[in-house]
Amino acid sequence: MAHLFRSVLTQSLNKTTRPMWMTIQRNMSSHKKETDEEFDQRWKAYFERPNIDGWDIRQGINHMNRLDLIPEPEIISACLQACRRVNDHSLAVRYLETIRYKSNAVSQQVWPWILQEIRPTLDKLGVSTPEDLGYDKPELALKSVDDM
Numbered sequence: 001m002a003h004l005f006r007s008v009l010t011q012s013l014n015k016t017t018r019p020m021w022m023t024i025q026r027n028m029s030s031h032k033k034e035t036d037e038e039f040d041q042r043w044k045a046y047f048e049r050p051n052i053d054g055w056d057i058r059q060g061i062n063h064m065n066r067l068d069l070i071p072e073p074e075i076i077s078a079c080l081q082a083c084r085r086v087n088d089h090s091l092a093v094r095y096l097e098t099i100r101y102k103s104n105a106v107s108q109q110v111w112p113w114i115l116q117e118i119r120p121t122l123d124k125l126g127v128s129t130p131e132d133l134g135y136d137k138p139e140l141a142l143k144s145v146d147d148m
Contacts, residue, residue: 040074040075043060043064043075043078044074044075044078046060047060047075047079047081047082048081048082049082052082054088054091057079057083057086057091060079061079061095061098065102070102070103070110070114071099073117073118076095076099076114076118077118077121079095080095080096080118080127083095084126089128092125092127093127093129093130093133096127096130097135099111099114100130100136115129
């Protein structure tokens, strides 16, 4: 009886186990790379959805903020228009603050260029920039001793 059990056990183990050199290989990079134009079109389409709500806009903004990039002005304009469609002016201003912070970390010339490119959208939608609202200066800051 023990011999029969041992032979059945060894047969089943031989069928299910394989040697280390016969491991399965998976290629993880089977998807194609997304071009910059496809990336821009995907995000513009995301923000231009007619049924988008405030939660979806925030989710898209948070996802884009995690990426190591500054979005193109077309994407920024699409996001601002989505904020206006859901009537969330504060979200639009906070998004502009985020873009300003990320662009100033790269170069001081990027934010003025972005502002120049999205100015028609800002004027059309009536969205204020952080500078217009005084958010670029701290509210309770003391005057610098160099300016006295």
